Amino acid sequence: MATIRDVAKRAGVSVATVSRMINGTGYVHEDTRRNIETAIKELQYTPNEVARSLYKRRSKLTGLLLPDITNPFFPELARGVEDEMQEHEFRIIFGNSDEDRDKEQEYIQTFVQNNVVGVIASTNYPDSDVYRNLNIPVVFLDRTADNSPSVYSDSREGGRIAAREIIARGSRRVTVLQGPKHIRPAQDRFKGAVEMLREHGISCSVIQTSSFSFTEAGTWAEQLFREYPDTDGVIASNDITAAAVLHEALRLGKRVPEDVQVIGFDDIPLSRILNPALTTIRQPAYDMGRTAARLLISLIENKPLEQTAIQMPVTFTERDTTRKAVE
């Protein structure tokens, strides 16, 4: 690896001049500029970001902490973040937290040890000291905390919409899947749905789930139809569990949406490919990622912000697991 000294020597100038020319700070004669340029080319010199980072005490690195990239909702988020960051020349140190506090803390620590300039985190503990003590900007993604920069969607409203629409389409014995207890958005969806159901005087059954994993999803689905065989409408905690429910319903010979309607949450890419295609409450995951990155960059650059907690719209996305609404 060629260093700035090598370039300087080869170009017959001092390192200061090379530095000035690279960073476009201060004057440098046209001739020497050319010399330096060719020296750089010949040596294939690229500045050492580590040295830069040490000196300036800030890098071009950014930390991204997600629960589990294997959950189909998160790749979209991640991609949105990455695209925006990439366009602004920031790089991403990435980690999965598994919703685990220790793992999360460990990652945050290594982020700061590496001089990252900002962090995007999808955490269940936004109020924890780990974040409060951070002296770099943090944006919570798919999560919120009061007065903290964050990008999230209105889960409660999403739950309400799901309930309203499934009722409007004729379900009367609704089962709601309650997502993992420690995951805030999941609980909000659940609350919204139950709330709306109650307002309409529709009783509902509840199945408690404890993860969003593919493998376990099948279990909840089986349990659902075993315990509540006459369910005619299911509001799932996300599209993965919805897909499992759909799968199980069909396996049991139920017709969807005639016998039982299913509504998911998220609108992950697979939802439209399912058979029948899944009706769901859409979150604009990719946009959320981009927005979070944009917000973080603004924070990093100290841009004045009118708004720092950004709520994204959820939209009822009607496909084939619900019937036509009866007016």
Place this chain on the structure above:
Amino acid sequence: MATIRDVAKRAGVSVATVSRMINGTGYVHEDTRRNIETAIKELQYTPNEVARSLYKRRSKLTGLLLPDITNPFFPELARGVEDEMQEHEFRIIFGNSDEDRDKEQEYIQTFVQNNVVGVIASTNYPDSDVYRNLNIPVVFLDRTADNSPSVYSDSREGGRIAAREIIARGSRRVTVLQGPKHIRPAQDRFKGAVEMLREHGISCSVIQTSSFSFTEAGTWAEQLFREYPDTDGVIASNDITAAAVLHEALRLGKRVPEDVQVIGFDDIPLSRILNPALTTIRQPAYDMGRTAARLLISLIENKPLEQTAIQMPVTFTERDTTRKAVE
């Protein structure tokens, strides 16, 4: 951020002693050790990895380059890599290449600028100078190049298996989806399938596809049944396109697997949740990721290796889009 000097001052010793104690190199008296420990606690000191990296000219950072984390095959890979790295205290700088040479090169460059100790890349250009000139270990993942460390699966054999099994199950008018031209594994699968079909004297039609995106997949599927309406067996280039084909077949009122059989490739998580569940050629994605990371770490640590190009097994995974085999 507290530095090692702060700790030294507080503990009433020199930075050298603190450094020795932290790194467990050289002697340090039990009493001073305790002093230093409390100083560290009180100041919440953690070593600056950037300074370390500058001095040692090697970090604990690792580069991971994938085509597109949004393609459901890659999160599994990524997670495997991350888990293994995490357990060995390595961190990951992550980027999507979009199979784009320039983007790829740009990422590799920033990787080295950040003193990464190794790179895992899923690239279509393993023989390019970018990699040849790298003086840190590289492992190709889901791709290969002669004599280069790599973890991949036998795509050609996978293609052959798919063809053999679809024939054994009675398809006689097979359409093969040929994946993107520049993606090696896709072409190998294609070749394997066509080869086996030919060996059995089964003619086949071909649909050329140019991406693995969800949105476009539907288009190929439509084209397939429009151009070859009497197809009774489809060998897809991966599970995403297979899912699209399945979706389209059902939409057209075809029965699967009775009228048309479908075989995918990869065994992404959604495949088992589809309706009917997708028969596919499985790649052990998570394991591949882990294996690649393990290999890279061995390379980084200069461990003697008996084998550096690791081929993972593909396995025929029978589900509901194929019929029972006729013996």
Place this chain on the structure above:
DNA sequence: TTGTACGCGTTATCAT
């Protein structure tokens, strides 16, 4: 317009 010299936080060498 250019060069010298210091500091960023750490580790390693060499004295003591």
Place this chain on the structure above:
DNA sequence: ATGATAACGCGTACAA
């Protein structure tokens, strides 16, 4: 058992 100090590669006062 401990401390002073030179390096790692870069950017920036400040001097020239």
